[in-house]
Amino acid sequence: MTEATRAVHPLPGSVHEVLFAPATRGVLIAASRDPDAKLTFVVTPAANTYPTGPTGAVAIKIPATPAAAAAIRRETTMLIQLRDSRLGSIAGTIPQYVETLDSGGLPALVSTALPGTPMSVPYHRWLHTGRSRLVAADFALAGGWLRRFQTATAGEPAPITWAGQVSAQLRDRWHAHPHLEAALIRLAAADRQLSGHAVAQTVVHGDYWFGNLLVADDAISGVIDWEGGTRSGCPLRDLIRFALSYCLYLDRHTRPGHRVLRHRGLRHVGFGPGISYGLLSRGWLPDLVREYLRDGLRTLGLPAELWYSAALTGLGEIAALANSDEFGGSHLTLLAGLPPWPPTTQQEQG
Incomplete structure (x- = not known):
């Protein structure tokens, strides 16, 4: 994304900006009680939230604990590495990394939401x-x-x-x-x-x-x-x-x-x-x-x-x-x- 595009359509910096944007629609699909507990939302963000990125729903994984934040960092690394791999026809079955948001000082992962x-x-x-x-x-x-x-x-x-x-x-x-x-x-x-x-x-x-x-x-x-x-x-x-x-x-x-x-x-x-x-x-x-x-x-x-x-x-x-x-x-x-x-x-x- 160019600097000019960023100025017109700045990417959201926090989970709050995405989840509570006026036109955002979403649902909580998973919440765990494990030591690395996370909340996972599937969200259809407001128009132009990602002007050069996904146009459909995204998955937002939010950590509830520092251990969960470490797990999200590991998953972020894996999704970025997989994005650069030659996976052929199965590439579409793996979530694509979109961005990392701030969630109270911890990283929240945004990736494409998959059907099924x-x-x-x-x-x-x-x-x-x-x-x-x-x-x-x-x-x-x-x-x-x-x-x-x-x-x-x-x-x-x-x-x-x-x-x-x-x-x-x-x-x-x-x-x-x-x-x-x-x-x-x-x-x-x-x-x-x-x-x-x-x-x-x-x-x-x-x-x-x-x-x-x-x-x-x-x-x-x-x-x-x-x-x-x-x-x-x-x-x-x-x-x-x-x-x-x-x-x-x-x-x-x-x-x-x-x-x-x-x-x-x-x-x-x-x-x-x-x-x-x-x-x-x-x-x-x-x-x-x-x-x-x-x-x-x-x-x-x-x-x-x-x-x-x-x-x-x-x-x-x-x-x-x-x-x-x-x-x-x-x-x-x-x-x-x-x-x-x-x-x-x-x-x-x-």
């Missing part, structure tokens, strides 16, 4: 996760977008050190946890399997779960919330995160102690029984989960039988990086209770 409904909305509809056709479609959408994204951002191959890195992160965060040693034994087994292989480094979203995927017209129309992203990292991280998150909430609408409908052997008992079910049990959903992971590994040029070691490492990463101690600690305990290898390891053929 979060995959979490149909996920929580009655018996959505009990229907194999619908679940298979969710995995196909998530896996298909991820393959295209990883192909577009693939760089040089590097040895897979992910499990070793997660072990170090767990030691730092959970050094006094009673289940730490058991968890580290599982990660050591995973590292022995993974570390002998190399994989092309890619851009990593870092929180690739179904709540961050927008769907429209039976396609992924947007992938949001890039604050956990990195410009170059292990692509297994996003592959695993989607599968684990999808399994985690299978029992959400089932009363404690009761059987989860249409999933034989799965009951709402303890934390995350759906993860153990998805990784270790027999049935149509565990079959879908494991085939999704195997397909993702094959696409990355890795042996399909590494799926379980990668899943253990993904559990450890959630335990290490979760912004809630309760959530992270529960994943650590879950990891410690899983076998170091799946019961069918000897029969895995890849």
